[in-house]
Amino acid sequence: MSLSFENVQLTYDELHALDNLNLQVESGEALAIIGPSGCGKSSMLRLAAGLAQPTSGTVRINGNLAERPRKQTALILQNFGLLPWKTVRQNAELGLLIQGAPAAERTRRTTEALARVGLADFANSYPNQLSGGMQQRLALARAIALDIDTLLMDEPLSALDALLREELQDTLLALWQEKRYTQVLVTHSIEEAVYLGQRIAVMAPRPGRVVATIENPLMGSAQWRSQDAFFSQCRAVRAALEGGSHE
């Protein structure tokens, strides 16, 4: 599905969290959003998920106002949102349960999703028995068990160490290439934005806005992380971030 922010303004009391924000995400596109803390990234995802409303301007999903949460959109938060007293399988099944899917379908989809993220053997474990990377995979399984067309992620990998992070980035890339949902990834990491964004929106704070949009057409190509072009894209993103913070 397509997602658009048109002249969006969001204020909390006196604070201009987002101002005159314009951004279009095409159906099936993978967008990365990067910017310093406080520039309104999480607020944007809440608007896109239909969990908040702009003060002015419009947020649309497939042309319709994003007025409420929709079934086909999944939002993965930084803290994973796992329930410690439920098993891995029960956690993965949660979204389907909330959506009222029949038991047989829940079982089938959950089994498939857990296998897809490499957690098939841990279905009966509890979240606190899993490593951070596995917990992140579980949050991902919960999202892909649903019939989603949109995946929104708020700094999903920031708690992981560098190597694990790259492993999870590979999983995210493979899943997106396979399923082609519209993906919006909020990240603090320049490398992550360049690895996972076909386009990279660079934001600046006070007021939160997009200061640059960088096309990244080689995203997804083989050995992308070690290509020269990857590093020059990282430099371009860094320059845009620095430009934004000097304004």
Ligand code: ADP
């Ligand atoms: P980011 O995710 O980029 O760090 P946020 O969207 O969380 O940014 O926040 C943008 C700005 O809005 C920050 O200055 C933050 O303190 C403020 N803010 C976020 N949520 C609220 C809220 N519920 N009430 C008041 N201020 C908020």
Ligand code: MG
């Ligand atoms: Mg945030």
